[in-house]
Amino acid sequence: MKSKARIILFITSFIPVIAFKMIARVGEASLAQAKFATIVGLILAAVQLMLSKKLIQHTTYLEKAFLAFLAVGTTWVYLAPPNASSIFVENSTALLYFVLFLTTLIPQLFYYDPFTFAIAKQMTSERVWNTPHFRTINLHLTYFWSVIFLVNFFSTWLGHGEPLFSILVPLIIILGIGFPVVRIYPKYYLKRQFSPQSIDASLIPDTAKELISRMPMGFDPEAAGDLKVEIQFDLSGEGGGEMVLSISEGKCTFREGKSYSQP
Numbered sequence: 001m002k003s004k005a006r007i008i009l010f011i012t013s014f015i016p017v018i019a020f021k022m023i024a025r026v027g028e029a030s031l032a033q034a035k036f037a038t039i040v041g042l043i044l045a046a047v048q049l050m051l052s053k054k055l056i057q058h059t060t061y062l063e064k065a066f067l068a069f070l071a072v073g074t075t076w077v078y079l080a081p082p083n084a085s086s087i088f089v090e091n092s093t094a095l096l097y098f099v100l101f102l103t104t105l106i107p108q109l110f111y112y113d114p115f116t117f118a119i120a121k122q123m124t125s126e127r128v129w130n131t132p133h134f135r136t137i138n139l140h141l142t143y144f145w146s147v148i149f150l151v152n153f154f155s156t157w158l159g160h161g162e163p164l165f166s167i168l169v170p171l172i173i174i175l176g177i178g179f180p181v182v183r184i185y186p187k188y189y190l191k192r193q194f195s196p197q198s199i200d201a202s203l204i205p206d207t208a209k210e211l212i213s214r215m216p217m218g219f220d221p222e223a224a225g226d227l228k229v230e231i232q233f234d235l236s237g238e239g240g241g242e243m244v245l246s247i248s249e250g251k252c253t254f255r256e257g258k259s260y261s262q263p
Contacts, residue, residue: 207239219252
């Protein structure tokens with residue numbers, strides 16, 4: 001039930017900004033419309049945040065970023081002079097992309113979870129959340145989204161809010177590059193990390209005796225500590241015989257014969 005709520009709330013987290021843009025830009029896009037749009041968006045963003053806290057006891061960076069953006073926008077259009085207010089209305093899309101850029105860049109710099117953590121946790125099993133690979137993948141994807149949002153900011157800003165540069169180009173980048181990379185990169189990363197390695201056949205022991213004789217090569221003195229013991233092997237068949245592994249004073253040695261501790 002909670003996983004479904006997370007997915008639904010992730011989708012609805014975009015509604016406040018969508019409502020703001022639709023109301024602010026309809027018709028002649030007057031200052032009065034902008035004031036109404038920011039209030040509606042701010043209320044919806046606040047409701048979204050409260051629902052997330054109540055239903056899943058968690059809020060995402062995305063929800064917080066949209067709420068902050070609309071709170072600043074509301075303050076801007078209501079308290080700033082008309083000329084300054086129009087700057088926000090005309091450049092709201094560029095400013096939104098810049099807020100998203102900061103949201104994807106800043107948290108991990110202060111040792112908080114990366115931007116994509118909350119979304120990735122909805123799509124993966126809980127047992128992998130604390131693995132180093134999960135965090136590394138999300139850090140890479142978070143910085144990737146930082147670049148995406150920064151490119152979209154410049155596209156919108158330099159394109160002076162024209163639909164081609166503020167809507168079409170960003171959508172192409174997000175849908176054509178962003179989402180495919182999010183789907184492909186985790187598998188690509190894990191495949192590279194765990195790609196099968198060729199094994200030198202000469203390193204494989206031919207007999208059990210040879211295998212035991214090589215065991216001191218993998219000995220870990222720290223794990224052994226003060227352990228003092230002799231392990232007796234008595235192997236039958238070809239290549240068998242009596243042999244001993246001796247562990248003492250942080251060393252492991254191999255010899256043929258019987259253990260000294262045996263009568």
